[in-house]
Amino acid sequence: MKKTAIALAISGLALASVAQAAPQANTFYAGAKAGWASFHDGLNQFEDQAEAMGTLRNSVTYGVFGGYQITDNFAVELGYDDFGRAKIRELGKTVAKHTNHGAHLSLKASYPILSDLDAYARVGAALVRSDYKGEAVERDHKLQTSAVFAGGLEYAIMPSLALRVEYQWLNNVGKKVNSFSTDYRPDIGSVTAGLSYRFGQGVAAAPEIITKKFAFSSDVLFDFNKSSLKNGGSEALDGMTAEVANSGLANPNYNVAGYTDRIGSDAYNQKLSEKRAETVANYLVSKGVDQANVTAVGYGKANPVTGSNCDTVNGRKALIACLAPDRRVEVAVQGAKTVTM
Incomplete structure (x- = not known):
């Protein structure tokens, strides 16, 4: 987080210099x-x-x-x-x-x-x-x-x-x-x-910090209980990096968060979420993102999005399908962008 704040401050100063x-x-x-x-x-x-x-x-x-x-x-x-x-x-x-x-x-x-x-x-x-x-x-x-x-x-x-x-x-x-x-x-x-x-200079161009959020179903990126990208997973991540590249953000930072469902032990889910977040982070670095601008954190089964919706579901297969939204990777991309007022 500290590195992210420093990088954003440097980006803002660079854009301010261009504006002046x-x-x-x-x-x-x-x-x-x-x-x-x-x-x-x-x-x-x-x-x-x-x-x-x-x-x-x-x-x-x-x-x-x-x-x-x-x-x-x-x-x-x-x-x-x-x-x-x-x-x-x-x-x-x-x-x-x-x-x-x-x-x-x-x-x-x-x-x-x-x-x-x-x-x-x-x-x-x-x-x-x-x-x-x-x-x-x-x-x-x-x-x-x-x-x-x-x-x-x-x-x-x-x-x-x-x-x-x-x-x-x-x-x-x-x-x-x-x-x-x-x-x-x-x-x-x-x-x-x-x-x-x-003439024609307008008001000073000001750097604005913008955050873009992306959420990927783990079932799109990974096979069940796996942490290596499956076929089609890289295409989903490529779409995200292309969108960021076209957004005009200067030197963006990628904060990758991995989550699992509640099936399995806490220790196993924590480890799996960390590996999946690291897999996504490593893929971004392989595509040219500066390693210093990428962080990966696993949260295990914390912060489920299904709530109690699946409490009455019977059968393992049915429960796995119901808890699919909890198995996810979220990427928050933050960077400075010049906005002329």
């Missing part, structure tokens, strides 16, 4: 994010021009995204971001500003770290509009493609809602060349946190 995995294949998701962006490279040239000049590299960034989960661990994602802005300052006053926004398309690959936590990476391209304006810079804009690289962690708060933390790198944003700037193409790194809603 990454988004299901062939589903969509959408979300929003916000964080902090920082410009890298390209700004030093302005700071070097004069002591009084400086730059502000950091700003807020935000965006929306949506994706299609092709497989459990592979998706294609489309997003639109305000990538952030940089400012050039002189004597404490902003004299020029560079802002960026645009759409990006990327492929996203995920790897499960825990049952509800994935690490992921994205690689793709962004179509970025860069706007330049200010006192010392001619008002202008550029529309140019930049490479996008990102990596992060995604945690499933529930099957339909996930939290992600991400670092994104936008390579060579825009291109500005004039007397004030020389080949100005900065990179932008950003750290964001976001939430995504996964």
Whole structure:
């Protein structure tokens, strides 16, 4: 019984892990994010021009995204971001500003770290509009493609809602060349946190413990007073194992109980019931059931189902026929099954 409880607990945990995995294949998701962006490279040239000049590299960034989960661990994602802005300052006053926004398309690959936590990476391209304006810079804009690289962690708060933390790198944003700037193409790194809603996930799939009971007349499985399977007995047991296999139970446990009628001594009936239960258990193991998942117990003439119905029956043959329901083998099959609510 203790082994059965442990096995069922393990089965339940395994099914729970499956239920909390990454988004299901062939589903969509959408979300929003916000964080902090920082410009890298390209700004030093302005700071070097004069002591009084400086730059502000950091700003807020935000965006929306949506994706299609092709497989459990592979998706294609489309997003639109305000990538952030940089400012050039002189004597404490902003004299020029560079802002960026645009759409990006990327492929996203995920790897499960825990049952509800994935690490992921994205690689793709962004179509970025860069706007330049200010006192010392001619008002202008550029529309140019930049490479996008990102990596992060995604945690499933529930099957339909996930939290992600991400670092994104936008390579060579825009291109500005004039007397004030020389080949100005900065990179932008950003750290964001976001939430995504996964469509079609439903409520968490929950493991349910199910017990199926089978009762076999000993006269079907055995000859009278015998404990070896007779012709046709194996076919009855094969029907049971086929039904269990098609029921979707994970790692089921088989509890086999043998019973006899009241004819004969208690010791003889106890021994016969044990042998018959063991015969059935051994047959199940021979058909591929894990031996650790099978228990066999004999109960002798205990728990008769005929009650007092046969008390007035005369003659041995008539009594044997009347007590036939007491001669039986009962099999309780118990296992976990995932039920989506």
